[in-house]
Amino acid sequence: MTDQLETLFADLLASQDIASASLPPVHLWNPQLSGCMDMIIDREGRWIHEGGEIKRPAMVKLFASILVLEEGDYFLVTPVEKWRIQVEVAPLFVIAAERQTRDGFQAIKLTTRTGDVVIVDREHPISMQVFPGSADPLPLVLVRRNLQALLSRNLFYEIVDWAAEASDSESQFLSISSMGENFILGSV
Template sequence: MPETRPPIELNGVSLAELQRLIDERRLPPVDKWDPPLCGHSGMRIARDGTWFHDGSPIGRPAMVRLFSTILRRERDGTHVLVTPVEKLGIDVESTAFRAVEMHCEGHGRERRIALKLNSGDAVIVGPKHRLSVVEAGRGPSPRVDVRHGLEAELSRTLYYELAEIALAEGEDPPGVWSDGCFFPLEPK
């Protein structure tokens, strides 16, 4: 079944409208499916967010969007593509998604931060989509929880934008507010 959902765009959309668009997306209930592991998919998500199959990049964004809807992270940290009847392993070098665009409304405790993902989805940082910074060996890795144990790493540009906000507001420790929650920008 081809992917027919267009990517969510942040430009020109209020966060209330964005939340409505997010809520209208009907994602498969992969958290409810538990078929047996059937092997490996031959797929890999590179550190930069590029999806590969048998060593070749997947060039169709609609295919990546489709596969991203059936992706889940298992309790042991592995990633799988899951349907009601089969589960296939997929290698993920860093995080499953990349946050590539940001839109903010409000200031301080009243701020809400929306992030567009490379999969065409979006999240609003807050209680359900927590922002954290982890030490990843190559430096701090800012991440946001997406769904089913999956995370999106923020691009360096977005991380610097958040750092500018944090420094301008002078919180101690440095961090940002979004949707009523405070998120420190220091590695755990």
Template sequence: MTEPDETPKGLNAVAEAAKQAPGRGLPPVHLWNPAHCGEIDIVIRRDGVWMHEGSPIGREALVRLFSTVLRLDPDGYHLVTPVEKMKIEVEDLPFRAVAVRREGEDLIFTTDVGDEVRAGADDPLVVDEDPETGEPAPRVHVRRDLWARITRAVFYELVEAAEEADGRLVVRSGGQVFPLGAVA
């Protein structure tokens, strides 16, 4: 008599893999090389809302859990477990920086999934220009090719705290200087 395959599949597999990270730690998704299993109907909208099959995922703990097994590969974003890799859609960037605080000389960003990032050489703050509107499109590096879009309110806080240098507004963090844009 054969045992049924008890390997978790789909969302259950993602949740099980994410639970391997104790506390707020992160599982080693960069070390996992599972077979690609197709796509799963999860969309991270531009406003940061995670959707599954057209409905918002309402449990913050579940979104946090999924965010810990998110990876960007050359063909797009995936939720990755030791045995499965499922492609998802991300409309802009996977995370949003929803708060910033100053600790000494450093800027600490908090994302919508609870990650904290100290801006510096390893986790830079970048301000691109939106090609459609010409408006600033600020972002901060979170981890392994994953970025957070800095919300408008947080960007305004940065601009308020900025200093002028060579005709540009800049902020400093982690021993680095990050330009925010030209002085108007």
């Protein structure tokens, strides 16, 4: 399978300029399933192939760019191949957060381990989701297409520090504002 991974990487590099800011048109590709690859994206966004972490950042970034989620399963897709992989929580992992002001609004800028940059807004919401094996809901942000990123614990606590207490008729909660939208982070 390691040869398969190297071949897939080489084919992708030959067909794509990875320095380009645009993502491949994976939504247009619909090859038949090639099989299951012994690859897992762990909770912290590390890509593990056949038990070893992929250390080449260019390879990880390229694979992340061809990742799709279909009916609950994750796949690496090219125009001619489709490989099922496993994802523990979310396929992307947020490693940096910054508060900015844009158009008169507070803007929360998030950066993933694979270089995706997103401003939290209506199209890129932060949400708290429950996962099996986790005692508490986990903070995720929608990055692109239907792919989410898990916020690192330290960054989540930093964002909680930026949050404000709010309430409705039934409860009190922490809320963060970004681009004029409010996102609930949890109960007070």
